[in-house]
Amino acid sequence: MTSKPPKKILLIFAHPDDETSSCGGTISKYSKLGSEIFVCTATNGNKGDLGTGDLVLKREELGTFRENEEKAVLKFLGAKDVIQLGYDDQGLELLDVPILENQFFDILMDIKPNIVITFGERGFSGHTDHIQAHVNAKNAFGKYVKFSPESKLLYTAMPRFFAEFRNMDLSEDEKSPSIAINISSTWENKVKALRMYKSQNDAQEIAKMFEEMYSSDNFDNFGESKEIIIGLFNSLKKFGYTNNPTEYFHQAYPKLKNYSDIVLSSNF
Numbered sequence: 382m383t384s385k386p387p388k389k390i391l392l393i394f395a396h397p398d399d400e401t402s403s404c405g406g407t408i409s410k411y412s413k414l415g416s417e418i419f420v421c422t423a424t425n426g427n428k429g430d431l432g433t434g435d436l437v438l439k440r441e442e443l444g445t446f447r448e449n450e451e452k453a454v455l456k457f458l459g460a461k462d463v464i465q466l467g468y469d470d471q472g473l474e475l476l477d478v479p480i481l482e483n484q485f486f487d488i489l490m491d492i493k494p495n496i497v498i499t500f501g502e503r504g505f506s507g508h509t510d511h512i513q514a515h516v517n518a519k520n521a522f523g524k525y526v527k528f529s530p531e532s533k534l535l536y537t538a539m540p541r542f543f544a545e546f547r548n549m550d551l552s553e554d555e556k557s558p559s560i561a562i563n564i565s566s567t568w569e570n571k572v573k574a575l576r577m578y579k580s581q582n583d584a585q586e587i588a589k590m591f592e593e594m595y596s597s598d599n600f601d602n603f604g605e606s607k608e609i610i611i612g613l614f615n616s617l618k619k620f621g622y623t624n625n626p627t628e629y630f631h632q633a634y635p636k637l638k639n640y641s642d643i644v645l646s647s648n649f
């Protein structure tokens with residue numbers, strides 16, 4: 382790595398596990414590089430799955446259980462602190478405006494991060510809590526940046542050809558990565574961390590997907606489309622795309638021009 386790692390990175394997401402699904406390798410990598418990583422999670426995820434494998438939880442204990450899972454996961458990944466706001470799952474759009482934005486703003490002013498990472502406009506999955514996390518984090522950042530003009534706002538993203546291959550409903554920004562963090566050295570930590578979210582089936586599925594993709598020839602995962610995907614990677618090599626395990630981000634502030642042809646940055 383040529384540039385110095387950012388001093389402080391704040392991730393703002395909706396549910397315990399969002400941060401690991403989208404940024405687990407990056408959290409582990411940058412905490413090893415010396416960045417202080419903070420995570421703010423708006424809900425306690427109390428409407429999620431009630432366990433996987435032999436774990437069976439009661440609905441009323443799920444919120445606390447998931448918050449504890451998240452604390453253990455983030456400790457494992459090397460994050461410095463997690464701020465859990467404890468709202469009900471699927472409840473963020475019911476909050477009076479601008480309660481959440483003000484809370485995010487206070488946290489931004491308290492931590493003073495150099496990099497803020499959150500969901501983009503479609504929340505990666507269209508989940509209403511994800512979209513609310515995006516809107517309120519973006520608005521709070523808009524106020525914060527007046528006090529910290531050097532700071533950057535990033536959205537989780539994926540390469541356009543992946544999004545289209547998987548028929549994902551993403552905004553332009555979410556399909557236009559400008560940063561590709563190579564997580565070859567930490568993707569196994571991401572898988573372990575996802576496995577620690579024993580209450581959640583999605584986390585287990587994503588862990589399995591990563592294992593299948595990166596334990597062997599990762600292109601085999603694309604089945605009949607394998608040749609097409611290999612061709613796409615080769616044609617996009619000059620833009621910085623590789624088949625390494627990677628987490629992608631779109632820089633939303635400062636805004637980028639002509640990012641359709643952008644060469645990916647390999648660090649923040």
Ligand SMILES: [Zn+2]
Nearest residue numbers: 395396399508
């Ligand atoms: Zn979520």
